[in-house]
Amino acid sequence: MTEAFNHPAEHLVEEASWVRAVVRSYLIASGRPVGPDAKDPRALASAFSVSTDEVSRLLEQPTQEPRRTSEVDLLRHRIDARVAASRQNGMRLPLAQLVDTFGLDELSRQLLTLALLGEIDDGIRRLYSYAWNDLTRKTPSIEFLLGLLQPSMFGKLMNVEAFFGSSPLTAGGLLRPSERTDEGPFLAREVQIAPSVTAFCLGGEELDPDLALCARVRSADFSLEPLVLASNVMNRILRSFSTLGRAGAAVIVLVGSAGVGKSAIVRRSIPRYIEVDVASLMRPSSDAEDRIFALQRDARLLRLPLVIDLAEADDDPQLTPYHRLLARTIDAHPHGAIIMARDQVSWFVSLLSQAVVHDLGLPVKAEREHIWRRALIQVGLSATPAALEAASRFPLTGGSIERAAQTAVAQVQVEGGPRGSHPQEILEACRAQLTPRLSGVAQRIVTTF
Secondary structure, three states: OOOOOOOOHHHHHHHHHHHHHHHHHHHHHHOOOOOOOOOOOOOOOOOOOOOHHHHHHHHOOOOOOOOOOOHHHHHHHHHHHHHHHHHHHHHHHHHHHHHHHHHHHHHHHHHHHHHHHHHHOHHHHHHHHHOOOOOOOOOOOOHHHHHHOOHHHHHHHHHHHOOOOOHHHHHHOOOOEOOHHHHOHHHHHHEOHHHHHHHHHHHOOOHHHHHHOEEEEEEEOOOOOOOOOOHHHHHHHHHOOOOOOOOOOOEEEOOOOOOOOOOHHHHHHOOOOEEEHHHHHHHHHHHHHHHHHHHHHHHHHOOEEEEEOOOOOOOOOHHHHHHHHHHHHHHHHOOOEEEOOOOOOOOOOOOOOEEEEEEOOOOOHHHHHHHHHHHHHHHHEEEEEHHHHHHHOOOHHHHHHHHHHHHHHHHHHOOOOOOOHHHHHHHHHHHHHOOOOOOHHHOOOOOOO
């Protein structure tokens, strides 16, 4: 009976053994020495070159004799059998999960493994440097990765389609061949593995560095106060949310003015998700396409729903192609998405092919009164029934009521009065919330004379 892996790290160690066997076969086929050589001058300059002694040690085989030709295949078969056994036992192996998520075939899986192990194992990277005879080079080329599996030119050309734009490796954003045309032939282009892919295979859940300013992984905050929403509205929303994170999940649109609780209900209800700031995602526009593709890859990789906030995004005609690309990404994302918009006819919502829309209107008077009581308790103020009745008549959202309560207590502190009932400050804070304010753009205008 095949033994399952006990830990994901054990799987990567086995894959590293397979990579070393592949490199050894490649070096022998290329006529390169792989055994110790006392006369090798590179042994005296290990900081600048890789000696045959070091190669022998890294390959864990101190002889020059060729191994059986089937050794690489035997190792591959053993690893694949242990991966299958681990799946049956419920052991999560990130690299195997990635292969399943992106539907990689055998060739793509092996190419990805060769690139990955060169990124996380310094010994394997030095073996690559020995094969290149160049210690300064850090990334493999298309030709080298293909040559490790098929040394002949015919074999390389037969498999080169694995690096075409439509292949799972490149279309999924897992491996990226250099786009520089000054590197010579196509096969000579260097190949980089996405940093988030490396982190995922090591057990991490980091997003691509290009997304640092516009996206982040968030977890639910169950410490938030429950929203004051009609039970039928809340139940409909939660039923929609229950599909998120699973294959074929829907795109959900939460519509409502600022402060009605769109963000709060997401933060309190969704266990884990990727929060995306559309305005930051699109700027600068020269890099928007790369960031959207990185977001698409990482969301699939982590199997998390997207939460898109349109609050600060604008319908800039110059960004329309990227808005359409983001909409297609959301439509195609298998684990669902939530869009937070101000109205149903939002310019972005209209780009989606289909969506489930929930309208979060302003709370009714009884709901506002309940929110007022809770908000005043939190800030340490109280109100007479008459003042509470008057404050509840103002058509404020839940967020606006909380801000009004904070404004009222700040005013009381400025005036130096005791905590307690302050109806006048509460009513003034309500009026302030209804006073039109300059937009963030207008507030940033500075005149110079």
